[in-house]
Amino acid sequence: MLSMTEASARHVPPRQPARSRRIVVIGGGFTGAALARRLALSEADLQITVFEPRARLGAGLAYDTRDPALRLNVAAARMRAFPEDPLAFERFLQRTGRLATDGPAEAGGAIYARRSDFGDFMHDALAPLIASGRIVHHREAVTGVARQGSGYRILGDKGTALSADLLVIATSHPLPCCPQAAMALADDPRVIANPFETDHLNRIGREDPVLVLGAGLTAVDLLASLRERGHVGLVTLLSRSGALPQPHADRQLTTTIAAPAQAASLREWLKTVRSAVERAEAEGLPWQSVFDALRQQSQAIWQGLPLSERKRFLRHLRRRFEARRYRMPPQIAALLDSDMAAGRVRSIAGRVTAAEATRDGLLLTLRQGSGTARIETPWLAIATGPDHCGIIAQHAYLRQMADQGLIRADGLGLGLACNGASRAIGADGAPVETLFIAGPLARATFGELSGVPEIAAQVDAIARTLLAEQPLHGADRAQPVLS
Incomplete structure (x- = not known):
């Protein structure tokens, strides 16, 4: 079924039908939505289609939440989603009155907005382009991609089948992976496997202890979500290093770093x-x-x-x-400090070597230095970070593309291989001219590619490349098959 998000009141003149190039973007989180917007605002004659199962474009895994405890981990002024308008998000917060209803937002002389506010901001920017038909949003997950001439045939899980001249993979971060030693617990109902679906935390009793595998930003977000629900029990953060995210400085200052003459080491x-x-x-x-x-x-x-x-x-x-x-917003840093001082949170270093389910709880064996320890908990939450190494195995369409030699893993366990122009590297080691990798899955090539400004810069570069391409004629231009 073809689904479009709700239209904005702002008017955008509709694009007249034309036999133009079709660009398909798989994934409508921030990366995919920002690319679609950039292309739609150009004067190029394009058909822009985004496959995204969520109801709205632009929110994705990170910002598709209504949990008020979850905040951006950088100041609003640094959420430069659109390079041509770096203050757009700040103006949105002011224009919509969000700050007036979010008393804790200001901290350390800056605004650390709710994650949901940024999702709403992106929806607000995309809605008029969707309403005008410049962007078509198929609310579907992609189940298959096959090479078709110089283009591609894309299948959605609700029956849509269409062809594309150019294809962009903008799939979001994969979910965390349960450590191999704890796989025996993977299907246990006392395990919170998806830390982003915080409604699952409602099952946890107010005073129940919780063990969190991981001690990064996702882990402290879980802590904030638990406390928002009135939880007061002990939360244990377990990671290999025991290192916790650091806080932001009270002052927003930047110094300089002189690059060494030789940077190969x-x-x-x-x-x-x-x-x-x-x-x-x-x-x-x-x-x-x-x-x-x-x-x-x-x-x-x-x-x-x-x-x-x-x-x-x-x-x-x-x-x-x-x-x-990747530092904590001041609100969560203050919560963590308070809870650690009160003994409601502890952070321990160790590696899970075995796990078993018992009638009373979940029993984990840890390696700590040269010794071992055992810890029992009624609840276990997985917050070990995205499983980028297993991204191809997690999606049937990526497995299909890998089997066709169109993509390959990057070799560093960070995502998919691509070149400096973001073109996918195929099994033969050569770039695929009509296939692009956008967003964090391209980190092995670009390095820093998790923050909004860096993704926005990559998206802008991909858009410039796509807009400079000459029309292609190899793909079948059949209309979508809708059910």
Whole structure:
């Protein structure tokens, strides 16, 4: 069934029907929606179609929530979704009166809005383009993709079948993966396997202890959601390193980092960053200012490192870097500090080596240093981070594309292989000219590609490439089959 989101009151002149190129985007979260919007606002004669099962475009996994406890982990001023209008989100918050009904939003001299507000902002930006027909939203999951001439044939789970000249994979972050040693518990009803569906937390008793596998931003978001529901029981955060996300600085300041003459060594970059932190602190600046500056250079740094150094980073530095790079909003940082001081939250380091279900709870065996420990809990939540390594196995259409040699895993366990122009790398090692990888699944190539500004920049580059392409004639232009 063809489904469109609700129209906005703003008027957008409809595009006249034409036998134009069709661009299909798989995934309508922030990445896919931002690309569709960028293309739709151009003067190019295009048919733009987005496959997204959710009712609205632009929210995706991250922002499709009504949980008021979940907030953006960066200030609203830094949510630069549209490069041509970097303050659009801030104006939306003011125009719609969101801040007047969100007393806790302001902290540390900045606005840390609710995640749902950003989802609403994206919907507001996309709705008139959908209403005018410039973007067609198929509210379906893609079940199959087959090569058809120089284009593609795409199948949706509600019966839509259409052809495309150009295809963009903008699939969102995959769900976390239960550790292999705890797979025996995967189907147990006392396991919260999807941390983003926070309604499942309503099953947890007010004083029930909860063990969370993971200690990153998703884990502390779960803590905030539990407390929003009146939960007061002990929450244990278990991760291999025991490192927790760090807070933002009280002041929004940025320093500079002088790049070394030769950036081919991870060790050299680590020395540079440490030196920059020492210099910043000597000047009275917070260490966070160095990481904010580092973010602006991170893609260039990553792309300058050889493959062996990238692998070394992922093995040895990734978790500690991410704890400082992806920081908690002040509201959740204050909650975490308060709960840890009161003994309601603890963070422990360890690795799950075995797990079993008992009548009274879930029993996990941990490796901690050279010793072992056992921990029993009535509830277990999986917040280990997205399972990018298994992304192809998680989607039938990606498995089909891999079988056809159109895509392959990137080799670093971060997503899908692509080149610097975001074109997918096929099984033969060559770029596929009409197939693009957008968003976090392209991180192995670009490095920093999780934040909105970096994704927006990649989306803009992909759009420029697509708009510069000459019309293609190899794809069958059959109309959608609707059910």
